[in-house]
Amino acid sequence: MRPKRWVVKFGTGVLSTKEGSLDLQQMENLTKQLIEIKKRQIDVIVVSSGAIGCGMEILGYEKRPDNIEELQACSTLGQPFLMHYYKKFFSSYGFHVAQILVTYFDLDSVSLRRNIQKLLENLLLKKTVIPIINENDCVSYEEIRFGDNDRLSSHIAVLMNADRLIILSNVAGLMDYSNGEKKLISYVDRIDDRIEKLAEGTRSERSVGGMVTKIEAAKISLSAGIQVQIADGREKDVLVRIYDGEPLGTLFKVNKNERSFGADSVSLP
Numbered sequence: 001m002r003p004k005r006w007v008v009k010f011g012t013g014v015l016s017t018k019e020g021s022l023d024l025q026q027m028e029n030l031t032k033q034l035i036e037i038k039k040r041q042i043d044v045i046v047v048s049s050g051a052i053g054c055g056m057e058i059l060g061y062e063k064r065p066d067n068i069e070e071l072q073a074c075s076t077l078g079q080p081f082l083m084h085y086y087k088k089f090f091s092s093y094g095f096h097v098a099q100i101l102v103t104y105f106d107l108d109s110v111s112l113r114r115n116i117q118k119l120l121e122n123l124l125l126k127k128t129v130i131p132i133i134n135e136n137d138c139v140s141y142e143e144i145r146f147g148d149n150d151r152l153s154s155h156i157a158v159l160m161n162a163d164r165l166i167i168l169s170n171v172a173g174l175m176d177y178s179n180g181e182k183k184l185i186s187y188v189d190r191i192d193d194r195i196e197k198l199a200e201g202t203r204s205e206r207s208v209g210g211m212v213t214k215i216e217a218a219k220i221s222l223s224a225g226i227q228v229q230i231a232d233g234r235e236k237d238v239l240v241r242i243y244d245g246e247p248l249g250t251l252f253k254v255n256k257n258e259r260s261f262g263a264d265s266v267s268l269p
């Protein structure tokens with residue numbers, strides 16, 4: 001039987017300190033948790049943001065550049081910086097990291113899509129390899145750009161027939177801030193207008209999309225029958241506790257009647 005398969009997405013906020021530097025302690029902690037998940041015979045594919053944030057720090061930007069050329073430059077410097085630390089932390093457990101950079105264009109093309117699928121299947125067979133995916137920001141321009149890794153992670157989850165998509169962010173989950181309240185929505189069994197209206201954009205200089213793109217990602221995954229969980233990546237042992245079935249964050253449950261497509265038929269935005 002095929003091992004269970006998780007796609008785990010790390011947002012920039014969860015990998016960075018408040019000041020915007022890479023949070024090495026936090027990265028090390030997430031690495032350790034992924035190793036624990038692997039020990040439980042779960043195949044893991046990581047989708048990691050953070051390249052542009054790292055590049056912004058290297059180039060001394062406090063505000064996110066608003067032109068694509070500078071974002072591309074940030075990613076060229078930030079991506080190897082990010083991978084250097086993933087390599088460092090995973091190798092201390094005897095694991096190797098594999099970097100896969102993709103564009104919207106790659107996933108929209110049937111042959112390139114198949115190629116990425118085959119590559120990831122092959123990497124997952126190598127039990128000490130952790131595939132780490134990011135958007136190929138340095139060659140992405142408007143027309144071939146996802147722009148956010150939330151939707152990218154959901155397309156990877158669908159492509160790879162994952163059992164779960166787990167989005168780790170800097171917030172406890174989907175919150176209801178209406179009526180001056182601050183209430184965590186623990187379960188969503190249907191993404192309707194009410195749920196969509198709760199979601200707003202990001203306030204961070206380094207992240208993209210906020211909760212809006214996470215809800216879009218949830219919709220894409222749920223339509224393919226993949227359960228989604230959005231949780232705080234700084235919650236202690238978050239991944240292991242999710243594995244143990246703790247209802248952390250917001251769980252988007254699959255509604256069997258609404259499943260509409262599978263790995264071969266994703267319609268890209």
Ligand SMILES: Nc1ncnc2c1ncn2[C@@H]1O[C@H](COP(=O)(O)OP(=O)(O)O)[C@@H](O)[C@H]1O
Pocket residue numbers: 010011012013014049168169170171173174175176177198199200201202203204207208209210211212
């Ligand atoms: N309804 C909501 N519930 C929770 N967070 C929300 C909501 N609407 C907007 N947000 C914002 O989304 C942010 C998380 O998304 P984002 O900043 O893009 O992080 P990441 O880097 O993890 O993708 C939260 O910190 C919050 O400011």
Ligand SMILES: N[C@@H](CCC(=O)OP(=O)(O)O)C(=O)O
Pocket residue numbers: 010011012013048049050051052053134135137147148149150206207208209210
């Ligand atoms: N590809 C970009 C990530 C863009 C993005 O979606 O960021 P985030 O909202 O932090 O998940 C990067 O590596 O900086």
